[in-house]
Amino acid sequence: MRGRTTRVGRVFHPGEDGYDAERTGFNLAVDHRPAYVVSAAGSEDIVRAVGQAVDRGLAVGVLATGHGASVAAGPDAVLITTRRMTDVTVDPGARTARVSAGARWEHVIEACAPHGLAPLSGSSPHVGAVGYTLGGGAGLLGRRYGFAADHVHGLDLVTADARPRTVTADTAPALFWALRGAGKGNFGVVTAMEIALFPIARLYGGGLYFPAEACADALHAWAAWTGSGDLPDEMASSVLLMTYPDVPWVPAPLRGRHVTHVRVAWSGPPAEAEPLLAPLRAVGHPLLDTISELPYREVGSIHHEPTEAAAAQDRGSLLTGLPPAAVDAVLAGAGPAARAPFVAELRHFGGAYARPPRVPNAVGHRSAAFSLYTGADPAAGAAADALHEAVRPWGTGGAFVNFLGVGDAEAARLSTAFAPEDYTRLTELKRTYDPENVFRVNHNIPPSGTPVP
Template sequence: MSSSVEKNSQVARFDAEAIEVLGKRVLGPVLTAEDEGYDAERAGNQIARQHRPEILVGATGPADVQAAVEFAGRHGLPVAVQGTGHALAAVAAEGGVLINTSRMTGVRVDAAARTAWVAAGVSWDRVIHEAAPAGLAPLSGSAPGVGVVSYTLGGGLGLLSRRYGYAADHVRGIDVVTADGRLRQITKSSDPDLFWALRGGRDNFGVVTGIEIDLMPVATLYGGGLFFDFASAPDVLNTYVRWSADMPEEMTSSVAVISFPDVPVLPPPLRGRHVVHVRIAYSADDLGAGKELVAPLRALTPFNDTVRELPYAEGGTIHNDPAVAGSFESSTTLLGELDADAVRALLDRVGPHAPVPHVVELRHLGGALARPAAVPNAVGHRGAHYLLNVVSRLERADIADVGPAHDRLFDAIEPWSTGGRALTFLNGARDTGHVRSAYSPEDYRRLTEIKAAYDPENVFRLNHNIPPAQR
């Protein structure tokens, strides 16, 4: 069998008859590079890296996915999956089969059971909308436009995480097409190994066509943002580190240092400015304590304060992540306890003096995130205290400068690193070699063994790949 590098660069050739046969089996579009609509079909949120498959299948449901996977298997091709939202992985596939699941948009909410079944192409804003009338909320992320399936199966760190844990901890069932073309409906009882691996191992084991998830009894938050000028950054970050260490599990928060471009789309107070943005999402049965908990941060005198009681459906305004596609590189690491030296090391590499403009975010972990899931899964490194993520927009920096700038930042913060990473935040092109670091050695070994059982030929390899164990 050829190496993964060789396989990833293969470009197969098919006659028109083979493509026509596939087209008759698939309800959605089947496209090649010569077809109109090919570029639009393969476009994703990340425009710096785009798949360029030999065959592109716009799946409308599980039967289309099965047909595409069977076609790939018959012709010895790798399979890549692209959903909605931010679902494009780091690898940009050349050749092979790309399955676009964005047309699969079904959502069913069971208010009595507090669950939702969600198809592969659905983004969180749809689930939030459907669950809100029942006073329920999903464990969605900071950006409501993110795709549910890729986010959840990568772990899923969002606005309610410290209270309820990772989104992957609250998956009840998964519909998945495995490398043999079989559609399986799996649960903790029916396929315990595959169920464990998918929840944390993402698209390494098949194409997920739908998941059943828990919904939480949350209708409102005490949340929003506190904005400070960068000159206050040392005081704000040091206060935040001390403050977050004492917060109850109901408080999920982060702090970001942001270099805003000078563009008209931004509010005048933010244009061309470096700011520190504290993000607050307090969820409790009684939100009354929220104001008191936030008081130490407010005492630092933000120039803008949007923290208030708000419907969960408006939770996307807390981080206010851009909803448009873009070209960017990102890097991430998990951290332990932090101190003033860690803050100094971080701020020495970011801000107006930095050669590359960044968004650098420190997310507070712990709480329910630190506890094992009720039904164990592959999400790793639950003992970390913080997640550090840095994003650089390539519209504002040369890609040749971004990698070294990220390296300098992570070298500076390395003394506080746990050595682990979070799979959901591995989005940079260089992150493909960091997959092992998202898991403990024992869990990674188990993942490779399960991979060997369900995908021994590594068909699903155009991703953050976990190769099959050698037998």
């Protein structure tokens, strides 16, 4: 797994040109101000950075794209940025890809497309592939194939002793278990991963954008459709509720309007898609209908998520189901009458997500049927919190690591992402591989025996 590089990284100190740009990620709600930033060009830079941080008594944080916000690195920490490590190597015969630490999904998708292959990427190609996968990874092929973490073959890792390791099910089975689902910065710095690819060249997908007056009908129809148990695993879908700003970059039919955006992605034979979509199309006349056959390299057009940096208070809940009363709770909190100052998204889980992987990992709450995600300006976080409280009767009581936000830094909150016995095992592994909790600039798993504030 280990590659070689002759590139040399850079170090940025406060006040120097480039420091502010290097410490800033996609989510501007996280204001990193570390003692210094190491811009890594290869694994050797990361080995040196971790060793020097430990020698100086500094914590270590990692920043690739900064989509998965957690806690800010302060003056007692060094921040390692991996955004320049974007190499992707595809083995079409083995249907695998080696992905470097800073590669975005768009880099991986483009490298795979000429071979008719696809990774288990997220809904946004702009997101970092490694962090997404270490947090579980739930994308548009997940109901068919499972979590992205289920299909990792190996990981290159720099641990707290500044040693590079290749971690697989054979070389370090316990650590391999932990990294896949709970490895976002807690057990070391992942410098590369090897993942499985799948023979998906095209999808049938896109969005139905319904106006405010059709919101209730559309959301109830989608909940009944997904909750019926009749959908094949090849059908992925979600719904976004939001009020679009009245600005030129928004398509004219959506400007200034509350929209119910139903997104679908069918990875089976295209001819079989439209009969399955009939209950959604029966809702009424959408403002826009973008559903069509498209190459997988255009998968990002389905959710059409923003790519410009912004400050966001993210939060996620997992749901056991979405009965009519739960739909009404979502409508009351995020429907057009609520004038909600945030976006709300429901995703359909089930299918392969619920099935255990061939090689066990730390991903929790596989029985969840849906997720509820909210993204708000930090000043409007309380309004979004109220929606999560309203759906609590249908919640699993757990969280999904990739949907934890800047307000979820407490260990008690992170622990809900795992079964209790798995969380205990994770703290014990943390004590083995990082007893001083060097890697704590994250949603932190403390070493067992450590007092929790």
